[in-house]
Amino acid sequence: MLILGIDTSCDDTCASVVEDGVRIISNIVSNQTEIHKKYGGIVPELASRRHIEMIWPVVDEAVKVAVIKPEDLSAIAVCHGPGLIGSLLVGCSFAKAICYSKNIPLVTVNHLEGHIFSCFLDERGPEFPFLSLIVSGGHTCLYRVDGFGRYRELGRTRDDAAGEAYDKVSKLLGLGYPGGTVIDKLAHNGNPDAIDFPRPYLPESFDFSFSGLKTAVKLEVEKLRRCEDRGFSTSQPLNFLTSYVCDIAASFQASVVDVLVRKTEWAVKKERIKRVALSGGVSANSELRKRMKEMGDAIGVEIFIPSVSLCTDNAAMIAAAGYHHFNTGNIAGLDLNPQAYLPL
Numbered sequence: 001m002l003i004l005g006i007d008t009s010c011d012d013t014c015a016s017v018v019e020d021g022v023r024i025i026s027n028i029v030s031n032q033t034e035i036h037k038k039y040g041g042i043v044p045e046l047a048s049r050r051h052i053e054m055i056w057p058v059v060d061e062a063v064k065v066a067v068i069k070p071e072d073l074s075a076i077a078v079c080h081g082p083g084l085i086g087s088l089l090v091g092c093s094f095a096k097a098i099c100y101s102k103n104i105p106l107v108t109v110n111h112l113e114g115h116i117f118s119c120f121l122d123e124r125g126p127e128f129p130f131l132s133l134i135v136s137g138g139h140t141c142l143y144r145v146d147g148f149g150r151y152r153e154l155g156r157t158r159d160d161a162a163g164e165a166y167d168k169v170s171k172l173l174g175l176g177y178p179g180g181t182v183i184d185k186l187a188h189n190g191n192p193d194a195i196d197f198p199r200p201y202l203p204e205s206f207d208f209s210f211s212g213l214k215t216a217v218k219l220e221v222e223k224l225r226r227c228e229d230r231g232f233s234t235s236q237p238l239n240f241l242t243s244y245v246c247d248i249a250a251s252f253q254a255s256v257v258d259v260l261v262r263k264t265e266w267a268v269k270k271e272r273i274k275r276v277a278l279s280g281g282v283s284a285n286s287e288l289r290k291r292m293k294e295m296g297d298a299i300g301v302e303i304f305i306p307s308v309s310l311c312t313d314n315a316a317m318i319a320a321a322g323y324h325h326f327n328t329g330n331i332a333g334l335d336l337n338p339q340a341y342l343p344l
């Protein structure tokens with residue numbers, strides 16, 4: 001069974017054809033990094049305009065690479081939220097138009113549900129139940145997944161998402177947007193113990209909080225700038241004292257990773273679960289991948305982390321979850337409206 005997935009929830013225009021919810025036939029992503037990086041973050045109006053330009057070529061490419069005709073599709077699965085409303089509208093309107101004109105069933109997928117299902121697209125996905133840690137630019141949450149449609153939120157961030165913290169710290173250091181990959185790379189050359197940044201464990205719950213950590217980095221950067229050459233513009237990269245910048249990156253990353261790994265371990269123990277799946281852009285982080293696997297080995301828990309291209313936003317994950325919606329007869333009407341705020 002072939003499902004075409006479409007995701008335009010944020011700044012990537014994505015389309016993918018997936019067979020039986022697990023086998024990727026095509027997976028096309030057109031990202032907008034070049035457009036937004038000069039603003040240091042995503043500009044929603046520019047994002048939706050670019051989606052309008054790219055949605056047709058991206059979907060067309062996904063269908064061509066898969067060597068199929070629209071008639072071969074069992075359904076089209078579109079992400080209808082949460083996300084930027086102007087961006088979501090482009091994908092949803094496009095999906096509805098093809099479904100109407102080609103008489104194809106439409107199914108909707110929550111973006112977070114899509115991330116949860118990204119772990120089934122590699123060689124072997126986890127058996128139920130498992131814990132799903134979603135760490136992206138817009139979300140940081142921990143779910144217990146007992147089956148398709150059976151998700152229980154154990155915790156979520158109370159302020160910034162982990163990826164948002166990476167992006168903000170990168171901006172503070174003048175390293176550009178998006179920040180995750182740059183900080184990940186710089187951290188390899190820094191000392192993670194150089195600065196003792198706070199670890200917001202919030203031991204009474206499985207919630208997360210990263211805004212205090214971001215403030216601690218800001219204070220450290222201000223200290224660094226004070227000892228630097230006067231007249232230094234805050235928008236310039238901190239390329240002086242480079243090794244210290246690497247230390248800040250490594251110490252910040254150590255704090256984020258410590259919290260994510262330790263809280264996941266607590267949740268595994270409390271829920272008595274033997275499998276953990278990671279997803280979202282931050283799960284592309286080399287240190288998080290390594291430390292999560294080490295934790296799993298130490299306590300006998302299997303860790304599932306998608307390949308890097310499936311960690312960040314993509315439509316294969318939407319098609320993977322959409323397959324289950326279609327199988328359970330959960331078909332959407334053509335009066336569908338996307339929702340910026342859409343709890344799972």
Ligand code: KG4
Pocket residue numbers: 010135136137138139162163164166167178179180181184280281282283284285286311312313
């Ligand atoms: O899942 P995603 O593509 O989009 C959202 O749904 O938000 O995640 C994007 C986020 C950005 O904040 C980016 O900085 C972060 O993922 N990211 C990383 C890495 N690669 C991307 N964070 C840490 N380390 C990385 N290697």
Ligand code: ZN
Pocket residue numbers: 111115136280281312313
């Ligand atoms: Zn995402």
